[in-house]
Amino acid sequence: MSAALINLNPEVRDSSYEIAIYGIVFSRILNYISDSLLNLHYPKLKAIMKINNNSEIVAAEVKMEGAKDVKMKVLIGTRDESANIIMRHFIVAPGGNTPFHQHNYEHIVKIESNKGIAVDENGTEHEVIKGQSLFVKPNEKHQFRNPFDEDFEFTCIIPNQDK
Numbered sequence: 001m002s003a004a005l006i007n008l009n010p011e012v013r014d015s016s017y018e019i020a021i022y023g024i025v026f027s028r029i030l031n032y033i034s035d036s037l038l039n040l041h042y043p044k045l046k047a048i049m050k051i052n053n054n055s056e057i058v059a060a061e062v063k064m065e066g067a068k069d070v071k072m073k074v075l076i077g078t079r080d081e082s083a084n085i086i087m088r089h090f091i092v093a094p095g096g097n098t099p100f101h102q103h104n105y106e107h108i109v110k111i112e113s114n115k116g117i118a119v120d121e122n123g124t125e126h127e128v129i130k131g132q133s134l135f136v137k138p139n140e141k142h143q144f145r146n147p148f149d150e151d152f153e154f155t156c157i158i159p160n161q162d163k
Contacts, residue, residue, distance in 0.1 A: 050080045059091055066099025069146075075155070084160055090144070092116060092152040097145040107158040109134040109144075116152030119143040128154075 052075060059071035069092065076087040089112070092098065100119065109118075115129040121141035128134065136142050146152035 050076070050082075052076065052080065054089065057089075059089075062090075062098070064099050064101070066101065067097070069093035069096030070098055078160065078162060082160065086158050086160055088156045088158070090154050090156060092144055092146040092154075094146055094149050094151070096152075098143055100141060100143040102139050102141045104138050105159045105161070106138050107136050107156055109136065110155045111153075112155055113153035114150045115148055116154070117145040117147060119145065 054073065054075055057073045057075060059073045062070040062072050071091045071093075073089040073091075074086065075089050076082050076085070078086075090098070102121075111128050111130050111132045111134075113130055115127060118126045118128045118134055119142060120126065125145075144152070144154065
């Protein structure tokens, strides 16, 4: 690198200015090298974090047998390169319910809006409200119902079943 690029006025010798310029140039070279190596060895890691705008995700009707007036959004899933977990948001309309069902994986549920009924495997009904969380064990029968006048909404996190 020539002195003309480092010091625009060769009559002025300011070592702190030269050190700052060298530091900037060195930093840019290191950033370029590290970005190049990262993209070469880990091309999918370039974007570190995925942020979705949940209001832009379309809620699809749940067509599982026994479901009535339930919609679901996949907030984070395989399209977001989530290899291990899926985050879903359910909206159960007044009078609606999920099927009374079970599956071989656990899941975590967080009540997001209003209130609803969680039915456990013994058929016992539990009123759940916004701010509460539930853990459903693998193979435990369960159901969510909404006998109330407002939409009942909850988020559910499950393992990725495509693995």
